[in-house]
Amino acid sequence: MNPGRCAACRYLRRRCPPDCIFSPYFPPNNPQRFVSIHRIYGASNVAKLLQQLPSHLRTQAVDSLYLEAQYRIEDPVYGCVGLISLLQQQIHDLERQLAMTQAEIAFRARHPQAVESSLLNNVGNPSFSNQASSWFM
């Protein structure tokens, strides 16, 4: 009847009570999960956090803690914040590209004749597309 201690209680070398707050989220077959989370957050902080959450949200909380702990172990300086910075930079670059492209669309829609004659005059000119882009900068 005794299913054995959860990974948390095994690591902490203590008895695993029936109402152990960790046991639903740290099964004994995956000890690394608790080790990572304990290393970054500490068992008591995790227990306090889980106790403050309704039980149906605790699995997601533990999953996200584990993910963040993994990032922090891999990158002790920036953790997952490094990824956030990268994504923000990516968004900034994409927004800039999109704005330039939309400006070019608007220009071509307003000046089809100018673009057409310019295209004819620039046949075979590989740098034309660069020039066109510079009109919108």
Add this chain to the structure above:
Amino acid sequence: MGGNSPCASCKLLRRRCAKDCIFAPYFPSDDPHKFAIVHKVFGASNVSKTLQELPLQQRADAVSSLVYEANARIRDPVYGCVGAISYLQNQVSQLQMQLAVAQAEIVCIQMQQDPIMVAANPQMVLGQADDDDQAFLLQNQCFNFANNNSSSSAYVNIHESLKKESIFGDIVS
């Protein structure tokens, strides 16, 4: 002791603030909230261990990122920073799709304005494409777009053609 006031960490932990206190440079006494949230989420001893394992010049950045993460976790106890990552990844995907559609629209406009010249000089209007295959796909998507006048199908096809493998795609499920 020198009569200096204890840093925010030692004030909160109610201990003597040593001259070589590891927290003092990063948790000044005039900002007690900063250490309070980091201590609440990570615990003082874990923060101390983290800082001790880092060279001096990286500790300030580490503290900043820990404060950021702690703030995110307090604001969202379930998802913390992972919620922000999911949101940003979604934004990136949407912007990539919007950009692909806009770029395809330019190709369509160019082909409509001068199809003969474009056919003779495809590299001029498809110069932004990374390679010939991508240029060919853009060209075909434009024909589909013009013929079917179905922006949704072209939109999906364009996205599939230009989809770049996200380097973070497998991190957040």
